[in-house]
Amino acid sequence: MSAASDGEARHRAAMTARDARRDPAARDDGARLPWGTSKEIDRAAARLARTRAWPALWALTCSVPVADAVRAARRLRLGRWSPADQYGRALAERLAAQDPRTADRVTEDAWNDASRVFPAAIARARQVSFAPGGGAMALLMSPEGEGEEERLALADVPGPGLSRVYSGTLHHESVGCLGPRDLIALRSTGTPGTELVRYTAGTTQILAAGTELTGGRAVATAHGFVVGLRTAPVALAGTQAGPVARTDLSTFGLGRGDLLAAGPTGGRLAFGDRARLVVTDARLSAVLAGSALPGSHGDILALAFAGPRRLITSGADGGLWMWEPAAGRLLPVARTDAPRLSELFSVPAWRVVGGWAEEEGRPYFYDSTDLSAVPVPAALSGARQWVTASPDGRYIVRSGRSRGDASPRRRSADSTTVHDLRHPSAALRLPLAALTPDDVRALGAVLQAPPPGPAPARRLLLELVRDCAAYLLDGHVRWSGPR
Numbered sequence: 056m057s058a059a060s061d062g063e064a065r066h067r068a069a070m071t072a073r074d075a076r077r078d079p080a081a082r083d084d085g086a087r088l089p090w091g092t093s094k095e096i097d098r099a100a101a102r103l104a105r106t107r108a109w110p111a112l113w114a115l116t117c118s119v120p121v122a123d124a125v126r127a128a129r130r131l132r133l134g135r136w137s138p139a140d141q142y143g144r145a146l147a148e149r150l151a152a153q154d155p156r157t158a159d160r161v162t163e164d165a166w167n168d169a170s171r172v173f174p175a176a177i178a179r180a181r182q183v184s185f186a187p188g189g190g191a192m193a194l195l196m197s198p199e200g201e202g203e204e205e206r207l208a209l210a211d212v213p214g215p216g217l218s219r220v221y222s223g224t225l226h227h228e229s230v231g232c233l234g235p236r237d238l239i240a241l242r243s244t245g246t247p248g249t250e251l252v253r254y255t256a257g258t259t260q261i262l263a264a265g266t267e268l269t270g271g272r273a274v275a276t277a278h279g280f281v282v283g284l285r286t287a288p289v290a291l292a293g294t295q296a297g298p299v300a301r302t303d304l305s306t307f308g309l310g311r312g313d314l315l316a317a318g319p320t321g322g323r324l325a326f327g328d329r330a331r332l333v334v335t336d337a338r339l340s341a342v343l344a345g346s347a348l349p350g351s352h353g354d355i356l357a358l359a360f361a362g363p364r365r366l367i368t369s370g371a372d373g374g375l376w377m378w379e380p381a382a383g384r385l386l387p388v389a390r391t392d393a394p395r396l397s398e399l400f401s402v403p404a405w406r407v408v409g410g411w412a413e414e415e416g417r418p419y420f421y422d423s424t425d426l427s428a429v430p431v432p433a434a435l436s437g438a439r440q441w442v443t444a445s446p447d448g449r450y451i452v453r454s455g456r457s458r459g460d461a462s463p464r465r466r467s468a469d470s471t472t473v474h475d476l477r478h479p480s481a482a483l484r485l486p487l488a489a490l491t492p493d494d495v496r497a498l499g500a501v502l503q504a505p506p507p508g509p510a511p512a513r514r515l516l517l518e519l520v521r522d523c524a525a526y527l528l529d530g531h532v533r534w535s536g537p538r
Contacts, residue, residue: 085536087422089118089486090406092433096123099537104130111537113138116150117527118488118534121520122158125150143531146523153515161512162483166434169478171213173471175206176454178441180398183452183471184232185212185445187277187321192450192473193232195240207254209238212450213475220254231273231280233295239280241271251282251291251299262299263291272313276337277321283312288328290315292339302339309333316399318360319447325366327355332368332378332385344380349387352376359399360446361408361423369396369410375426377408391426393419400444402451404476404489405432409442418442434474434484449477480513482520488534490524498524 088099096119103112109131116127128150131137137144175196177183182195189212196206207221207230216235221227226243233239239253239262249268253260270285279294288304290312304312304326314327323343324335332355333345348355354371361367366378366385375396377389396410396419407429409420418441420429434451435442441454451474475481479501482494498521502514509517526532 086534087406087424087427087429088115088536089120089488089534090422090429090432092430093120093123097126100127100130103537104132107132107136109136110532111534113143113147114532114534116147117523117532118486120162120486121150121483121516121523122155122162124487124519124523125153125158126155129155138531140531142526146519146526149519150523153519157512158516161516165480165483165513165516166474169213169476169481169484170472170474171210171215173210173217173473175471177452177471178454180400180443181229181272183443184230184238184273184275185447185450186232186234187275187317187446189447189449189477191232191235192445193230193238193240194471195227195230197227207238207240209235209256211235212473213478218256220256221259228269229271229273229282231275231282233275233280237295239273239275239282239293241268241273241282243269253295262293270313272315274315274317274324275321276317276324278337281315281317281324281337281339283315283326285311285313288312290326290339307331307333307335307342308345314355314358316359316366317446319363321446323360325358325360327358327368329354332358332366334366334380334385344383344385346378346385356395357397357399357410359401359408361401362403365423367399367401367408367426369393369399371395375408375410375421377426389424389426391421391428393421398443400442400448402432402444402448402476404448404485405434406489407432409444411441411443450475479517480509482524483513483516487520487523487527490520490528492528495521495525495528 100112112131116124128147131147133147138147184193192210192212194208204222204224205227206219208217208219210217228241230238230240237255242250242252244250248266250261251263251268253262267284267286271282273280273282282291288309288311290302290304291299293299308331309326310328316325322337324337326333331347334343352370356369356371358366358368364379368376373393373395375391375393376387378385379388394412396412399410401408406423407420408423409418411418420431422429443452454471479498482498498517502517
C-alpha cells in the first residue's frame with residue numbers, strides 16, 4: 056500500500072470512529088466538559104466530590120470558566136485534601152474564598168463590556184465582514200420595507216467608532232471589510248446587472264460591473280479581496296490600490312466560484328462545488344490541497360475553515376463533514392448527521408462549529424474535534440437567534456429575534472451584538488482550558504495598567520483567571536475526562 060493510500064485508510068478509520076460517536080448520548084463526553092454548560096459542570100463536580108476524587112475535581116476546577124471554578128473549588132475538602140504544590144494550594148484557597156453569586160454577576164458584567172451592540176438587526180453572514188487580523192468590521196444594515204434605505208458602515212473593533220459609507224435604496228448582496236477605512240460590496244444597479252464597488256468615507260469606486268457578478272460572494276483576504284462568481288468558475292481578486300485580476304477557476308477543477316471561505320488569517324481560501332473541494336492561497340496562484348467529494352456528500356451547500364488546517368462542509372441534502380489536508384489531498388476525518396446548514400462558522404475558544412438551519416430558523420452547534428452535537432454555548436443561550444463568527448473565531452455576531460416570529464429570516468427590533476472573545480474581560484466567560492499564553496500575557500498587561508483599571512471585584516477574578524490559566528499551561532494539572 057502506498058503512503059498516500061495508507062494515509063487515506065487511517066483517515067477513513069478515524070472518520071468512522073468519530074462518526075460512531077456523533078450522538079452525545081452514545082459516547083463519553085467528559086473530555087469536553089470544561090466547554091459544557093454550568094449545570095453539566097456542577098453535576099460533574101458534585102459527583103467527583105461524592106466519590107472523593109479530589110485530584111480529578113481539582114483538574115476540573117482549573118479547566119472550567121472561573122465562575123464555575125469558584126463553585127467547584129468550594130466542593131474541595133481543603134481541610135483534608137489539597138493540591139500537592141504550594142502554588143496550587145494557594146489557588147484553591149483563593150477560588151474557594153470567592154462568593155459564587157458575586158462571581159456570576161461580575162462575569163455577566165464583564166461579558167457585556169466585551170460586547171458591542173449595533174442598533175439594527177442583520178440576518179445573513181454576507182452582511183458582516185471582518186478585516187483579517189482584526190481591528191475593523193463592515194456591516195450591511197438592510198431595511199425591512201420596500202424603498203427604505205440600506206446602510207453600509209465601517210466599525211472599529213473593539214472601539215466605539217462607526218462611520219457610514221453608504222445610505223440609499225440600492226440593494227447590496229455581499230460585503231468585505233478591507234480595513235478601518237475601506238470595504239467592497241456587490242450591489243444591484245436597478246437594471247439587470249451588479250456592480251463591484253469599493254466604498255470609503257466620502258468616495259465610491261466601481262471596480263467591475265456586469266450580469267455575471269449577480270449572486271457572487273465577496274471575502275476579505277490578507278492581500279485584499281476575492282469575489283467568487285456564481286454564474287461561472289471565475290474569481291476576481293484585488294488589493295486596496297491595485298487593479299482587479301480575473302482568475303479562471305476551471306483550472307482548479309471547479310464549476311463555480313461563489314462557494315468560498317477565507318481562512319483564519321486571510322492567507323488561504325477554500326472553494327467548493329457539487330463535485331470538488333479545494334484550498335488555494337489567497338492570491339489564487341496555486342491549489343494547496345483538493346479532493347473529489349464522495350457520493351454520500353452531495354452538492355456542497357456551505358463551507359468554512361475550522362482552524363488553520365481544517366475545513367467543514369455541509370451537504371445540500373444535510374450532513375456535516377470535516378476535512379484535513381494530507382499529501383496534497385483533502386481527506387474526511389469526521390462526519391455527522393445534520394439538517395441542511397448554511398453560513399457555517401467556527402469558534403475555537405468555545406470548541407464548536409456551527410451553522411444556520413434555514414427551515415427551522417435556528418443555529419446548530421457541534422464539537423469541533425469530532426462533530427458531536429452539543430448544546431448552544433452558555434454565553435449565547437436565550438431566545439432563538441441568528442449567529443455567525445469571524446473567520447478566526449474571535450468575534451461572535453448574533454442578531455436576536457422575538458419568539459414566535461413567523462419567518463426564520465424576519466428581523467425584529469432586536470439589535471446586532473458583536474462579542475470579542477479576545478477582549479480581556481471575555482476571559483471570565485471562557486474555559487480556563489481554552490486560554491493561551493497570549494491570553495495570559497494580555498491579562499497581565501490589563502492588570503498592570505495604570506489606574507483606574509478593573510474594578511476591585513473584577514480584578515480579583517481576572518487575577519484568578521490569569522493565575523489558573525498559567526498554572527494549567529505550566530502542566531501542573533490536566534483535565535482529560537472523568538476518572
